[in-house]
Amino acid sequence: MVNSCVMELKSDTLQEMQLYILFPVASHLKSKELKTKHEVQRQLVDTMNIVLEKVSVHLPDVFVKYHTCLLNLVFDKGNPGMVAKVSEELLLSVMKCMTTLMMRANGSTRLTIFKSHVPLLAQTIYIAAHIAKLEKLRSLRLAAIGCLTAYTATHPTLCSGPGAAALRTAAADMAGGILPGVVAALQEVSVDADNPGHALVVAALNAMHNIVCMVVNDKISGQKDNVSIEDFNHILTVKDAEKKDVAKRPAMKTPEWYSRVAIKLELVTRTLVPLQSHPHFAVRMELAVYCSKLLLECSQTMAPSIPHVLDVLIALAKDEYPEISRFCSDGLQAYFCNISHEAKLKTLDIVAENFISILQSLPRILNNVESNEANQSRPYPKFLNPKEPGKARLYKLARTKIRQSRVKRGTIKLTAIKFAITNCQFQ
Numbered sequence: 001m002v003n004s005c006v007m008e009l010k011s012d013t014l015q016e017m018q019l020y021i022l023f024p025v026a027s028h029l030k031s032k033e034l035k036t037k038h039e040v041q042r043q044l045v046d047t048m049n050i051v052l053e054k055v056s057v058h059l060p061d062v063f064v065k066y067h068t069c070l071l072n073l074v075f076d077k078g079n080p081g082m083v084a085k086v087s088e089e090l091l092l093s094v095m096k097c098m099t100t101l102m103m104r105a106n107g108s109t110r111l112t113i114f115k116s117h118v119p120l121l122a123q124t125i126y127i128a129a130h131i132a133k134l135e136k137l138r139s140l141r142l143a144a145i146g147c148l149t150a151y152t153a154t155h156p157t158l159c160s161g162p163g164a165a166a167l168r169t170a171a172a173d174m175a176g177g178i179l180p181g182v183v184a185a186l187q188e189v190s191v192d193a194d195n196p197g198h199a200l201v202v203a204a205l206n207a208m209h210n211i212v213c214m215v216v217n218d219k220i221s222g223q224k225d226n227v228s229i230e231d232f233n234h235i236l237t238v239k240d241a242e243k244k245d246v247a248k249r250p251a252m253k254t255p256e257w258y259s260r261v262a263i264k265l266e267l268v269t270r271t272l273v274p275l276q277s278h279p280h281f282a283v284r285m286e287l288a289v290y291c292s293k294l295l296l297e298c299s300q301t302m303a304p305s306i307p308h309v310l311d312v313l314i315a316l317a318k319d320e321y322p323e324i325s326r327f328c329s330d331g332l333q334a335y336f337c338n339i340s341h342e343a344k345l346k347t348l349d350i351v352a353e354n355f356i357s358i359l360q361s362l363p364r365i366l367n368n369v370e371s372n373e374a375n376q377s378r379p380y381p382k383f384l385n386p387k388e389p390g391k392a393r394l395y396k397l398a399r400t401k402i403r404q405s406r407v408k409r410g411t412i413k414l415t416a417i418k419f420a421i422t423n424c425q426f427q
Contacts, residue, residue: 006021006047006050006051006054007050009054011054011055014051014054014055015054015055015056018051018055019062021051022048022051022052022066023065025044025047025048025051026048026065026066026069028044029041029044029045029069029070029072029073030069030072038086038087038089038090039087039089039090041073041086041090042087042089042090042093045070045073045090045093045094045097046093046097048066048070048097049093049096049097049100052066052097052100052101052104053100053104055104056104056105056106057101057104057105057106057109058106058109059109060109060112060113060116060117063101063105063109063113064113064117064120066101067098067101067120067124068120070094070097070098070101071094071098071120071123071124071127073086073090073094074086074090074091074094074095074127074131075123075127080130080134081126081127081130081131081133081134082126082127082130083127083130083131083134083135088135088136088137088140091131091135091140091144092137092139092140092143095128095131095140095143095144095146095147096143096147098124098147098150098151099143099146099147099150099155102150102151102155102158103150103155103157103158107162107163107167108163110158110163110167111163111166111167111170114153114167114170114171114174115170115174118174118177121151121174122174122177122178124147124151125148125151125152125175125178125182126178126181126182128144128145128147128148128151129144129148129181129182129185129186130185131144132144132145132148132185132186132189132200132204133185133186133188133189136196138196138197138199138200141189141200142199142200142203145186145189145200145203145204145207146203148182148186148207149207149210152171152174152175152182152207152210152211152214153167153168153170153171153214154171154207154210154211154214168214171214172214172215172217172220173253175211175214175215176215176253176257179211179212179215179216179261179265180261180264180265182211183208183211183212183265183268184264184268186204186205186207186208187204187208187268187271187272189201189204190204190205190208190272190275191271191272191274191275198278198280198282198283199282201275201278201280201283201286202282202283202286205272205275205283205286205287205289205290206286206289208268208290209289209290209293209294212265212293212294212298212302213293213294213297213298216258216261216262216265216298216301216302217297217298217301218297218298218299218300218301219297220253258301261301262301262302262303262304262305263304265302265304265305266302266304266305266308269294269302269305269308269309270305270308272287272290272308272312273308273311273312275287276312276315276316281319281321281323281324284316284319284321284324285321285323285324285327287312287316288312288313288316288324288327288328288331289327291308291309291312291313291328291331292313292327292328292331294306294309295309295310295313295331295332295335296331296334296335296338299335299339306347306350307350307353310332310347310350310351313328313331313332314328314332314351316328317329317332335347
């Protein structure tokens with residue numbers, strides 16, 4: 001009854017009456033008498049969501065009041081993931097309402113929240129990540145990931161428009177302290193064998209690469225693949241200015257911090273590699289986007305992950321779907337065209353090592369020729385072309401490894417290896 005009345009009101013009228021409607025709702029949600037009445041709480045949260053969809057929140061204090069009463073409904077530090085034991089329907093309503101609250105806050109309010117209420121945002125992100133990880137209801141898990149993207153400023157609605165750049169900077173500083181934990185939770189969602197369909201995997205991968213590339217982007221870190229004489233002279237001549245810039249940088253984002261985060265995220269990226277053989281093309285496409293963005297935007301800060309990223313992109317460059325194949329090939333080409341000669345040689349070394357690793361696994365692969373691994377080496381010769389400058393020694397190294405490969409198990413002979421290499425188009 002209340003919801004239908006609210007929906008009939010004009011947005012201007014609701015904006016004027018916002019506090020008169022939502023403050024009583026918030027007070028009821030905090031009531032001890034309703035603590036175990038989850039259905040009544042859900043209806044109140046739905047009412048708040050309907051109102052918020054038609055109004056704007058202009059005051060940070062009002063935002064915090066609404067948000068706190070919603071968060072308290074789903075937070076319980078004594079439970080796994082600190083997720084309260086309430087009905088799935090209530091959790092779903094709260095996730096949707098908190099997302100709407102962030103979307104409907106105006107630009108200045110949103111920026112103030114990201115700068116001044118970091119613990120509150122971190123707690124919300126933590127809860128949303130663990131709801132996506134621990135719950136079973138598909139719509140709830142998707143809503144939790146949507147909420148997580150809203151509170152990390154990676155939601156599509158928040159990535160464009162006035163103030164988007166300032167919000168992204170504030171969000172990158174805020175999310176730095178919780179990055180490994182959040183990405184690890186999303187990684188577990190991505191590789192969960194019991195996922196209900198592909199949409200959840202795609203949503204988790206999308207959130208992962210958006211958050212990672214926001215927080216550890218090469219442009220933010222200031223790291224470069226090479227240092228010129230001009231760079232060195234600049235450091236000497238503007239030493240005092242550089243000190244001031246470093247002082248303005250958040251204390252935790254030191255080179256040591258980037259190194260620790262890179263090591264932790266390498267484990268996450270390594271775990272995602274098997275998704276390159278996922279049966280659904282949308283998952284493979286999102287994995288390609290994840291790897292391409294890491295390669296093009298975070299190759300310096302995420303250096304430990306680059307071998308895995310290259311392995312995935314090279315493998316998917318021969319995907320059966322032309323869109324995926326073309327996207328991966330274009331991403332690799334863009335990367336090689338924009339890096340220095342020294343960085344290109346280092347990258348080719350990584351490519352060669354990945355290829356050699358696959359060749360050394362030929363005995364196991366040939367025992368299961370139906371495996372997707374049997375096709376992984378086919379794209380590698382494209383990147384080890386001896387006619388291109390700098391690739392001749394890599395070609396020779398790979399050929400040496402091929403000659404050293406010998407398999408004698410039952411009917412599998414050296415001819416079988418040669419047949420596999422021929423199928424890889426490695427002449």
